[in-house]
Amino acid sequence: MLVALIAHDKPGALPIRQENRPAHVEYLKSSAAVQQAGPLLDDTGEMCGSLIILDVADMDEARAWVQGDPYGAAGLFASVDLIPWNRVIG
Numbered sequence: 001m002l003v004a005l006i007a008h009d010k011p012g013a014l015p016i017r018q019e020n021r022p023a024h025v026e027y028l029k030s031s032a033a034v035q036q037a038g039p040l041l042d043d044t045g046e047m048c049g050s051l052i053i054l055d056v057a058d059m060d061e062a063r064a065w066v067q068g069d070p071y072g073a074a075g076l077f078a079s080v081d082l083i084p085w086n087r088v089i090g
Contacts, residue, residue, distance in 0.1 A: 002035070003062040004085040005052040007071070010078040017047055023070035028052070033065055049077075053085065 009017060028037050033054045040049035050071065056062045062082045066072055072080070 001056060001058065002085045002087055003054045003056055003059070004083045005050065005054060005062070005066065005080065006040075006083065007052075007077045007080045008040070008049040009047070009076055013076050013078075014046060014048075016074050016076045017071070020070050020074045020076065027068065027070055031065065033061070059084075 028034050033056050034052060035055050036051075036053040038051060039047040040051055042048040054062050054065055056065065059082060066080055066082070071077065
């Protein structure tokens with residue numbers, strides 16, 4: 001199943017994002033579940049969240065993936081939503 005992970009950073013957390021970005025990117029690259037990924041941007045073009053499309057067996061696997069993400073361990077996110085997603089185009 002495809003799951004959209006939509007996460008919003010805590011206010012003022014850009015330094016946490018930047019410090020943990022190398023470990024986060026390595027986690028993305030090492031996971032077969034990740035289909036697409038990239039940062040959300042604010043009006044000034046600064047990173048302020050994440051959008052990741054996961055291909056997982058079920059929501060438990062999606063939640064486990066989130067638990068392993070270095071960004072989550074660093075306390076970057078104010079919120080994380082996992083939403084089942086249906087690809088129509090692409």
